[in-house]
Amino acid sequence: MDKRNRTTNVLIVGVGGQGVIMVSKVLAQLCQEAGHDVKQSEVHGMAKRGGGVFSHVRFGPKVWSPTIPEGEVDILVALEWAEGLRWIRHLKPETGTFIADCQKIVPPFACRSRKRGAEPAYAPQTPEEIIDQVHAGYVMDATGLAANLGNARAANTVLLGALSTALDFPEAAWAQVIAATVPPKSVGINARAFTEGRAWALGGTKRIDVTASGLQKSRAEVHHPQVETVVEITADWCKGCDICVKSCPERCLRLNDQLKAELALPELCTGCQLCSWLCPDMAISVTNTPVQEAAS
Amino acid sequence: MTHALRQGATEPLGAGQSRPMTGNEAIARGVWEAGARVAAAYPGTPSTEILESLAAYPAADIHAQWSTNEKTAMDVAIGASFAGTRAFTAMKHVGMNVAADALMSFSYIGVNGGLVVAVCDDPGIHSSQNEQDSRIYARFAHVPVLEPSDGQEALEFTRTAFDLSEEYDCPVFVRSTTRLSHTRSAVTLGARQTPAARVFEDNPRKNVMIPAHARMRHGHVLAREARLREALSDSPLNRVEPGDARVGIITSGIPYTYVKECLPDVSVLKLGVTWPLPDRLIREFCAGVERVIVVEELEPLIEDALKAMGIACEGKAFFPREGEFSPEIVHDGLAKAGLMPARVHAAPFEFAPMVRPPVLCAGCPHVACFMALGAIDARVAGDIGCYTLAVVEPLKSMDTCVSMGSSIANAVGMAKAGTETRPIVATIGDSTFLHSGIPPLIDAIYNDADITVFILDNHITAMTGGQDHPGTGRTLRGDPAPRVDFFALVKALGVRWVQKVDSYDTASMQRQLREAVAHKGVSVVISDRPCVLDPVRIKGPAMAVDQDSCIACQACMNLGCPAITWAEGWHEGRHKVQIDPEACIGCSLCAQLCASHSIKPADIAEQV
Numbered sequence: 001m002d003k004r005n006r007t008t009n010v011l012i013v014g015v016g017g018q019g020v021i022m023v024s025k026v027l028a029q030l031c032q033e034a035g036h037d038v039k040q041s042e043v044h045g046m047a048k049r050g051g052g053v054f055s056h057v058r059f060g061p062k063v064w065s066p067t068i069p070e071g072e073v074d075i076l077v078a079l080e081w082a083e084g085l086r087w088i089r090h091l092k093p094e095t096g097t098f099i100a101d102c103q104k105i106v107p108p109f110a111c112r113s114r115k116r117g118a119e120p121a122y123a124p125q126t127p128e129e130i131i132d133q134v135h136a137g138y139v140m141d142a143t144g145l146a147a148n149l150g151n152a153r154a155a156n157t158v159l160l161g162a163l164s165t166a167l168d169f170p171e172a173a174w175a176q177v178i179a180a181t182v183p184p185k186s187v188g189i190n191a192r193a194f195t196e197g198r199a200w201a202l203g204g205t206k207r208i209d210v211t212a213s214g215l216q217k218s219r220a221e222v223h224h225p226q227v228e229t230v231v232e233i234t235a236d237w238c239k240g241c242d243i244c245v246k247s248c249p250e251r252c253l254r255l256n257d258q259l260k261a262e263l264a265l266p267e268l269c270t271g272c273q274l275c276s277w278l279c280p281d282m283a284i285s286v287t288n289t290p291v292q293e294a295a296s
Numbered sequence: 297m298t299h300a301l302r303q304g305a306t307e308p309l310g311a312g313q314s315r316p317m318t319g320n321e322a323i324a325r326g327v328w329e330a331g332a333r334v335a336a337a338y339p340g341t342p343s344t345e346i347l348e349s350l351a352a353y354p355a356a357d358i359h360a361q362w363s364t365n366e367k368t369a370m371d372v373a374i375g376a377s378f379a380g381t382r383a384f385t386a387m388k389h390v391g392m393n394v395a396a397d398a399l400m401s402f403s404y405i406g407v408n409g410g411l412v413v414a415v416c417d418d419p420g421i422h423s424s425q426n427e428q429d430s431r432i433y434a435r436f437a438h439v440p441v442l443e444p445s446d447g448q449e450a451l452e453f454t455r456t457a458f459d460l461s462e463e464y465d466c467p468v469f470v471r472s473t474t475r476l477s478h479t480r481s482a483v484t485l486g487a488r489q490t491p492a493a494r495v496f497e498d499n500p501r502k503n504v505m506i507p508a509h510a511r512m513r514h515g516h517v518l519a520r521e522a523r524l525r526e527a528l529s530d531s532p533l534n535r536v537e538p539g540d541a542r543v544g545i546i547t548s549g550i551p552y553t554y555v556k557e558c559l560p561d562v563s564v565l566k567l568g569v570t571w572p573l574p575d576r577l578i579r580e581f582c583a584g585v586e587r588v589i590v591v592e593e594l595e596p597l598i599e600d601a602l603k604a605m606g607i608a609c610e611g612k613a614f615f616p617r618e619g620e621f622s623p624e625i626v627h628d629g630l631a632k633a634g635l636m637p638a639r640v641h642a643a644p645f646e647f648a649p650m651v652r653p654p655v656l657c658a659g660c661p662h663v664a665c666f667m668a669l670g671a672i673d674a675r676v677a678g679d680i681g682c683y684t685l686a687v688v689e690p691l692k693s694m695d696t697c698v699s700m701g702s703s704i705a706n707a708v709g710m711a712k713a714g715t716e717t718r719p720i721v722a723t724i725g726d727s728t729f730l731h732s733g734i735p736p737l738i739d740a741i742y743n744d745a746d747i748t749v750f751i752l753d754n755h756i757t758a759m760t761g762g763q764d765h766p767g768t769g770r771t772l773r774g775d776p777a778p779r780v781d782f783f784a785l786v787k788a789l790g791v792r793w794v795q796k797v798d799s800y801d802t803a804s805m806q807r808q809l810r811e812a813v814a815h816k817g818v819s820v821v822i823s824d825r826p827c828v829l830d831p832v833r834i835k836g837p838a839m840a841v842d843q844d845s846c847i848a849c850q851a852c853m854n855l856g857c858p859a860i861t862w863a864e865g866w867h868e869g870r871h872k873v874q875i876d877p878e879a880c881i882g883c884s885l886c887a888q889l890c891a892s893h894s895i896k897p898a899d900i901a902e903q904v
């Protein structure tokens with residue numbers, strides 16, 4: 001189908017506070033000034049609370065649905081790596097373009113496991129395996145580029161620069177709308193951020209630069225020696241104040257019939273030593289002894 | 297608070313200009329263009345921005361106010377209508393439950409100045425406690441409900457709603473949904489009208505609903521609905537878009553855009569008014585097509601009405617009755633009906649995405665409150681607000697949440713049931729307390745319930761994005777206002793045990809709560825710290841973790857603070873922790889929990 005007669009779909013995603021709405025407003029304004037019908041749809045509410053944020057921008061001669069059907073996204077712009085992966089299924093399989101900042105925002109929810117050797121439950125996919133599967137893909141250090149210019153918060157404008165290479169609007173029109181949208185004090189840095197992002201993305205249809213993000217960190221290193229945990233509670237010193245029972249993250253301690261603390265659920269104990277640190281009577285000692293692996 | 301509000305009222309844009317506007321901004325513009333003089337609302341996602349946008353219009357044109365709850369807002373609008381001016385109120389779907397009492401009677405009374413109610417439903421439950429369909433309220437109250445499909449219609453339908461209201465002597469609904477309210481599209485603006493000046497109309501038989509008058513008015517209401525039903529068959533609000541006659545689709549609102557996305561050439565009856573339904577137009581349309589399909593979000597209101605009219609049609613056989621529609625869902629339904637091929641989308645990416653649930657902010661004053669409730673092992677009757685997030689990991693210390701203001705009376709019932717061995721605490725935010733927490737607190741005192749009420753005062757309506765209320769000392773337009781003194785208020789109601797606590801002091805928080813629950817009868821604890829986001833973003837000096845002394849116990853992780861994550865370093869097989877200095881506001885809760893005293897203000901930590 002003729003590109004001019006169909007709707008173009010851009011999905012912009014990230015985490016609350018990153019500037020997803022600013023990116024989509026710039027794009028929507030640009031499209032409207034170019035004479036397109038435009039719809040831009042987002043959902044407010046929980047966005048401020050650290051949840052994912054997304055904004056659909058659709059433009060063309062006549063736009064019906066405010067949201068983009070799954071698999072119809074022409075360009076996916078991700079201000080955060082894992083948020084990009086959340087929406088990548090929505091990308092048009094044959095022709096879609098994926099533009100992502102390699103920036104990682106690890107939510108507290110990803111750091112919940114107390115098991116020894118636990119790694120954050122953050123998206124394990126590498127940029128290489130993702131880029132291999134898309135038509136065009138850019139994983140860039142937008143935050144790093146913006147920080148070098150003097151303000152990491154201009155990362156969203158760096159991504160706008162990259163986005164500009166995938167759409168048919170004149171560079172001057174982009175610059176004009178960005179200047180009119182951002183606060184007057186930051187017009188200069190945003191102009192440079194746009195130029196940097198655009199230049200970077202013009203360097204090929206598949207590019208990866210994740211030097212700053214740690215996305216390629218080796219996972220071979222083992223930090224979790226097997227340890228044997230022994231919890232000793234000196235009953236004579238314990239006065240049953242309940243502090244250890246209340247503060248144990250695993251709730252594996254309790255007071256027995258004599259109101260003395262005891263380790264009721266040893267299988268849950270992670271050896272964190274919090275009880276021994278907090279005991280006002282120094283009645284608890286926790287020792288973690290590394291276990292030599294006999295077989296190897 | 298919207299950007300426009302921060303800037304204060306400006307000269308409204310002139311007629312003829314085209315601007316990208318959200319559905320909510322367009323509704324507000326429609327209210328202004330209709331010449332309305334009074335608007336009132338209580339904030340509620342997705343309706344909040346309507347009143348915020350109205351407040352950006354000149355105060356000389358329209359009085360716009362936050363009211364304490366939706367019923368109060370409705371009654372304020374009704375009063376303005378009695379007084380002869382055009383009046384407006386906006387609310388979310390569940391707000392309609394609160395306002396319904398006034399609406400039901402006012403439908404009998406009818407209007408003097410036109411009265412329009414914007415009600416914003418939340419299919420998909422993006423930020424609500426249910427997904428009820430407000431069109432059923434319109435049917436229940438015998439009032440018309442207009443359903444725009446885009447920003448332009450949102451403006452025009454709102455303007456038209458005022459004319460309908462005066463012509464048919466009834467309040468009129470404009471129904472939006474989250475998708476329409478929060479979608480920006482091009483809107484061409486019109487000029488502000490000057491409605492004919494009216495004054496209060498002395499007519500007790502119409503304005504005073506005693507039984508004798510109400511019996512007479514009921515007949516008027518039913519006759520009015522019949523007249524509307526007939527007139528709406530010829531109204532441009534409802535339109536037939538002729539196409540392939542093998543199938544005719546009847547739809548409205550946002551689902552109309554999905555139908556057009558999927559089947560641009562099909563015959564469509566686009567209903568701009570979904571109650572009362574235009575019988576004659578529907579019969580004509582259905583007679584001209586071989587098969588009738590109804591595409592409507594949530595309840596089968598249109599479908600059931602068609603079936604009652606004896607018209608064969610299909611709808612919920614193909615489309616879900618729950619959740620928000622999308623182009624995909626409408627495509628699937630139309631495919632199930634045999635009208636288009638099924639979707640094929642072979643996405644190569646099959647992995648499950650990482651979970652990123654919403655969390656309480658870094659430094660949120662609610663956090664310590666719920667830590668303390670966990671520590672005293674309370675049975676917690678919760679309420680509506682940001683703090684409802686305390687139900688999930690890691691705080692996990694809220695046991696119930698029903699509707700605005702439910703917490704206190706729920707706690708009374710739990711106490712009176714006599715089955716609970718744990719102390720019973722009701723938690724309620726400042727704005728929710730003013731909305732509907734005061735009558736149940738009086739109930740608790742009057743009936744001597746042994747409960748503790750924990751008022752979480754963060755000085756703002758936080759969940760909806762930072763709106764003022766009578767406890768903030770400012771009005772919707774930012775003007776100074778008398779400020780409710782919660783301490784004096786609960787004292788005056790007769791509570792004998794009242795204490796204020798600092799939300800950033802975990803020890804005193806726990807001590808006060810222990811004392812409060814030990815008190816027999818009603819005790820009230822008021823936590824007192826402002827929201828870190830609104831009205832001003834709070835940013836104090838950040839805390840830092842001494843990586844040498846951190847023992848990786850991760851006790852601080854139990855706060856669920858988004859500024860605290862795992863560091864690169866390890867201690868005995870567990871990650872040490874780190875604090876993002878950009879996100880940390882320096883509330884020091886984590887430092888208070890740290891057993892190894894490894895968390896200190898960043899500037900001090902550097903010097904050591």
